[in-house]
Amino acid sequence: MYNSKITGLGYYVPENVVTNDDLTQFMETSDEWIQERTGIKERRWIDPKTSDDSTSVMGAKAAKIAIERAGLTKDDIDFIIFATLSPELYFPGGGVQIQDLLDMPTIGALDVRNQCSGFIYSLSVADQFIKTGMYKNVLVIGSENHSGGLERSTRGRGVTVIFGDGAGAAVLSRSEEEGKGILSSHLHSEGKYAKELVLEGPSTGRWVPEIMKANDPDDTSYYPYMNGQFVFKHAVVRFSEAIMEGLQANGLQKEDIDMLIPHQANLRIAQFIQKKFQLSDDKVYNNIMKYGNTTAASVIIALTEAWEKGKINDGDLVVLAAFGSGFTWGSVVIRW
Numbered sequence: 001m002y003n004s005k006i007t008g009l010g011y012y013v014p015e016n017v018v019t020n021d022d023l024t025q026f027m028e029t030s031d032e033w034i035q036e037r038t039g040i041k042e043r044r045w046i047d048p049k050t051s052d053d054s055t056s057v058m059g060a061k062a063a064k065i066a067i068e069r070a071g072l073t074k075d076d077i078d079f080i081i082f083a084t085l086s087p088e089l090y091f092p093g094g095g096v097q098i099q100d101l102l103d104m105p106t107i108g109a110l111d112v113r114n115q116c117s118g119f120i121y122s123l124s125v126a127d128q129f130i131k132t133g134m135y136k137n138v139l140v141i142g143s144e145n146h147s148g149g150l151e152r153s154t155r156g157r158g159v160t161v162i163f164g165d166g167a168g169a170a171v172l173s174r175s176e177e178e179g180k181g182i183l184s185s186h187l188h189s190e191g192k193y194a195k196e197l198v199l200e201g202p203s204t205g206r207w208v209p210e211i212m213k214a215n216d217p218d219d220t221s222y223y224p225y226m227n228g229q230f231v232f233k234h235a236v237v238r239f240s241e242a243i244m245e246g247l248q249a250n251g252l253q254k255e256d257i258d259m260l261i262p263h264q265a266n267l268r269i270a271q272f273i274q275k276k277f278q279l280s281d282d283k284v285y286n287n288i289m290k291y292g293n294t295t296a297a298s299v300i301i302a303l304t305e306a307w308e309k310g311k312i313n314d315g316d317l318v319v320l321a322a323f324g325s326g327f328t329w330g331s332v333v334i335r336w
Helices: 031-038 055-069 094-101 115-131 154-160 191-196 208-214 228-249 267-276 295-308
Strands: 003-012 017-019 042-044 079-083 108-112 137-144 166-175 181-189 259-262 317-324 328-335
Touching (some): 003 295, 031 267, 094 137, 166 295, 181 228
Parallel strands (some): 079 137
Antiparallel strands (some): 017 042
């Protein structure tokens, strides 16, 4: 059985910076209120007046960087895995759009709809394809365009202040070097809490005829809903469990962690986990302060930034962990 190793990383975020003070122009909030609850100072939102960015376009931009850094060309990629909750089309998914945008051969493309844990799930799937020998190089992308579907009013501020747009990509390649690359991945779900973090419509439960008939401006089912305190309480527990599961599966201790990249859901969650695992500041990477929560893109954007800044080096033990809607959560343990 082969090993799989990350050989290329890349990310892309829109140029348009939206600060907390900018949000006060259309909702009752403040920079202090947002930072106290989330740690976020600013985020990137696509500006449709000046940019042609979309979920797939951003994913393609990040992918080009990752492929080049892997020392490969688009023709070397054997398979695409695309994670998002915000595709520009209900169907088909963004994976096939990436194949077209990058002018790739007619390789397979798979979409993963696991929201905040989407990149963790996607990386795990790519790892299995490579370890079994089916593919040599798999392109894994997480990309989100949240800004186009947020309620920009005081009513929606509990969710709207959190989310940002962006994309990240990784190339996972076959390796025969023992003890390096992805050591293990661990995935979980608990669907009974699905309604605690949800977007109900449009969906086949509330489909086109019902939407057209209702035409109700007060219908909030088209906007994301989050039970913030409930999600927070579950997140800190599941984050910890997923990290420990990954360490124990490989006979490791928390002291062995060189870099923890948590999903950028809320800075307070990341700080809670850091304190629980007694990790120093240089062993946890957070960037939610400037990008907000980019859902499926958050882990890969943070991983790429940490690597670019020289915070991840050869031989380091890197742990990725995420928790989100579903509820779904998981971890991936990597020896760099």
